[in-house]
Amino acid sequence: MRILLGCLLISLLNINVYAQPAADARIYVRSEGEIYAGQMFNLYIEAKTETYFLSTPSFPHIALEEAIAIQPEQLGTSFSERIGGTLFAGVRQRFLVSSHKPGLLEIPAYTIEFSAASTDSSRAPVPISVVTAPVTISISMPPGLESIQRVAITPDLSIEQQFDKPLEDLRVGDAFTRSIILQANGAMGFMLPAIEFEELEGLTIYSSQPRFEDSSARGRTLGRRIDSATYLLQRDGIFELPSVSVDWFDLENNVLKTLELESVEFEVAVNPSLDSVLISSVVQDENSRLLVAVINFLNWSISHWIEIVSIVMVISVATYSYQKYAQRFYQHLVGSIHKLVLSESWVFAVLVFASLFRSSATTKHKLLIWMLRNDNVTFNKSKAYQEIRISYQKSSPGPIGKLNLARDLLMYRYSRSIGESYDSATNLNP
Numbered sequence: 159m160r161i162l163l164g165c166l167l168i169s170l171l172n173i174n175v176y177a178q179p180a181a182d183a184r185i186y187v188r189s190e191g192e193i194y195a196g197q198m199f200n201l202y203i204e205a206k207t208e209t210y211f212l213s214t215p216s217f218p219h220i221a222l223e224e225a226i227a228i229q230p231e232q233l234g235t236s237f238s239e240r241i242g243g244t245l246f247a248g249v250r251q252r253f254l255v256s257s258h259k260p261g262l263l264e265i266p267a268y269t270i271e272f273s274a275a276s277t278d279s280s281r282a283p284v285p286i287s288v289v290t291a292p293v294t295i296s297i298s299m300p301p302g303l304e305s306i307q308r309v310a311i312t313p314d315l316s317i318e319q320q321f322d323k324p325l326e327d328l329r330v331g332d333a334f335t336r337s338i339i340l341q342a343n344g345a346m347g348f349m350l351p352a353i354e355f356e357e358l359e360g361l362t363i364y365s366s367q368p369r370f371e372d373s374s375a376r377g378r379t380l381g382r383r384i385d386s387a388t389y390l391l392q393r394d395g396i397f398e399l400p401s402v403s404v405d406w407f408d409l410e411n412n413v414l415k416t417l418e419l420e421s422v423e424f425e426v427a428v429n430p431s432l433d434s435v436l437i438s439s440v441v442q443d444e445n446s447r448l449l450v451a452v453i454n455f456l457n458w459s460i461s462h463w464i465e466i467v468s469i470v471m472v473i474s475v476a477t478y479s480y481q482k483y484a485q486r487f488y489q490h491l492v493g494s495i496h497k498l499v500l501s502e503s504w505v506f507a508v509l510v511f512a513s514l515f516r517s518s519a520t521t522k523h524k525l526l527i528w529m530l531r532n533d534n535v536t537f538n539k540s541k542a543y544q545e546i547r548i549s550y551q552k553s554s555p556g557p558i559g560k561l562n563l564a565r566d567l568l569m570y571r572y573s574r575s576i577g578e579s580y581d582s583a584t585n586l587n588p
Contacts, residue, residue, distance in 0.1 A: 211273070222265075250375075271287075348383070351404055
């Protein structure tokens with residue numbers, strides 16, 4: 159019987175080993191030639207099984223200290239591969255990676271888990287866990303560059319500019335927006351250098367936050383960066399928007415290049431509807447920005463007059479309510495506190511506190527104040543005076559004596575029957 163059970167167990171183990179499908183995973187880089195700092199390259203992670211997938215592989219989130227890694231597509235790409243006569247089904251996930259500086263970029267090992275069909279006829283789901291081997295990538299500095307800051311590293315870069323209106327028939331007080339667009343293949347928009355707009359006398363410039371428009375399809379990445387600025391024309395005359403140049407490293411030819419936009423000239427005429435003399439004198443003054451701010455505030459006030467009126471009404475109602483009710487409540491509260499402090503109950507509470515925590519002289523003083531009150535009819539005044547003349551047997555009574563005195567006071571104050579038995583003033587002496 160034992161031999162039969164052993165054979166059965168061995169058979170089950172053999173079935174489980176046979177039912178486990180072969181699986182593998184790897185990380186690799188697909189790039190032609192050297193990889194430069196600032197260049198975006200493709201990093202792939204693959205998971206394979208000899209049967210087929212029953213769940214999506216859990217591809218990792220790649221976080222590197224000296225590089226950025228982006229997963230442009232949410233879903234991986236399916237593929238098939240024949241290895242040693244066996245056809246494997248696989249899923250490949252692409253990542254876009256760019257290193258900040260030259261050197262060795264270490265890609266650690268990652269664990270990928272998924273469910274695959276067993277190799278037996280049942281095709282039951284089998285949990286699979288595979289580990290990739292770590293990968294080391296050599297990163298070089300682009301030749302001729304000492305720093306990659308403000309330089310686009312890409313196989314192709316283009317630049318253009320757009321205006322929201324024709325630069326014709328412009329008058330003082332008008333405004334237009336200039337947008338400069340950088341577009342690169344094999345790079346993301348945030349990797350492209352920023353455009354700086356120079357200040358011009360007679361024009362006020364308001365720069366906007368850059369916009370990024372990226373797309374990725376079939377392994378090809380296209381990035382766009384759009385920098386915009388609005389020019390407010392403050393005086394008449396002929397103006398020239400300066401040229402714009404952008405340096406970039408051509409990955410196809412391994413050479414540093416420069417793209418340049420030519421300067422743009424335009425003319426601003428006098429606006430008859432505005433007092434050009436006043437405007438010219440104001441814009442030449444250092445307070446011209448204050449004038450623009452005041453004008454913007456007035457425009458904002460006109461467009462938000464409902465909110466402003468509502469806020470003023472709320473403040474007015476709150477002020478009126480405070481003046482009418484808050485002061486009256488405050489006076490009532492002060493009067494109540496004053497009445498409480500002068501009450502017999504408060505004086506008695508002070509006496510009990512003094513008997514517990516204060517000196518003997520203070521206790522006798524508080525006792526005299528309480529006994530001489532007009533609303534305190536419990537004590538006879540002559541007995542009260544007589545009580546004050548009685549001295550303590552000890553100059554500093556101990557805790558037990560203080561507790562006894564506090565007890566006697568409370569019993570005398572809140573129990574008439576007990577108070578009659580304590581009619582002798584001597585019993586109230588600590």
